[in-house]
Amino acid sequence: MKYCASVLLCFALSFSVRAEDFSSCFVPGEISGYKVSWMGIPLAWSKSTTDTTNENGRELIRIRMVTQTYAAYSHIYKVDDITEVLIDPKTALPVRLDIILNEGSRKKSNETHFDHENRTAVYIDRLADTTNTVEIAADTREVMSFLYSMRQTDIADLTANVHTLFVDGKLHKMGVGFLKEKKAKLPTYGKVECSVLEPVAEFDALFLREGKIFFWVSKADRRMVTLVQAKVAVGKINVKLQKVSGPGDDFWVKEKEQE
Structure with missing residues (x-):
């Protein structure tokens, strides 16, 4: 179950910033909930929230993701993760990233x-009590800022190039392959048209070296990650979108209101 908590929304890609405004990618008040299952057993839940905050007179987007094991299964593999990132809504570039992960013995x-x-990026490892300055590109993103910026990015652009991503204080390369279009069966929303993608990375995370991982990205507005499927040495892990709530009048909110 290594990395099961962070697999959910960490679609590990990055791409060059275009001369465009990414503000429409962010919906303050949006809440998305997921269920993490291993071999069909629901082990954990994850929730991402989006709001706005003001820092030094600058209005930023704050995205916070919390993942925890269900109490009944905490003896199998306990997860208690919090990831929070502040993002410039116009460029979708990260300003500050804060990560606290507790996954089994891994912290x-x-x-x-x-x-x-x-x-530059200043990386502070609180457990090791170290601070490092890393040279980055003008368009460097980490996982969460990319996840939302991709909402207005064409799939062909994602698969055409090798991308750079900031992970754990270092820059890493990643490619992504388009496999097929398929419908994901979701609670609340029924069958949703998706593009199935397979990221391939050089770093040891997100099951990418331990097994296969596939991301299902909706073709509907907001381009939600609807399903993550991972094949690992100890079985299969599914991370499935349960519901989206908050403001808006697109497919996700309208479908929920019809319940």
């Missing part, structure tokens, strides 16, 4: 401050 606690103007 992380780090903070990253991004300075895209000067092309």
Whole structure:
């Protein structure tokens, strides 16, 4: 069950920023909930929330993801994760990233401050008590900021290039392959048209070296990650979208209101 908590929304890709405004990718008040299952057993839940915050007179988007094991299964593999990132809504570039992961015996606690103007990121590892400055590109993103920026990115653009992603204080390369179009069967929403993608990375995370992983991304508005399927040494893990709530009048909110 290694990395089962962070697999949910970590679609690990990055791409070059275009001359466009990404504000429409973010919906303050949006809440998305997922269920994490292993071999058909529901082991954990995950929830992502989006709101706005003001820092030094600058209005930013705050995305917070919390993942926890259901109490009944905490003896199998306990997960208690919090990831929070502040993002510039116009560029979809991260400003600050804070991660606290507790997954079994594996723990992380780090903070990253991004300075895209000067092309540096300061990575603070609280457990190791170290601080490192890393050179980045003007368009470097981490996982969460990419996840939302991809809502207005064409699938062909994602699969055409090798991308760069900031993970655990380092820059990593990643490619992504388009496999097929298929319908994901979701609670609340029924069958949803999706593009099935397979990321391939150079770093040891997200099952990418331990097994196969597939992301199902909806073709409907907001381009939600509807399903994550991972094949690992100890079985299969599914992460499935349960519901989306908050403001809006698109497919996700309308379908929920019809319940």
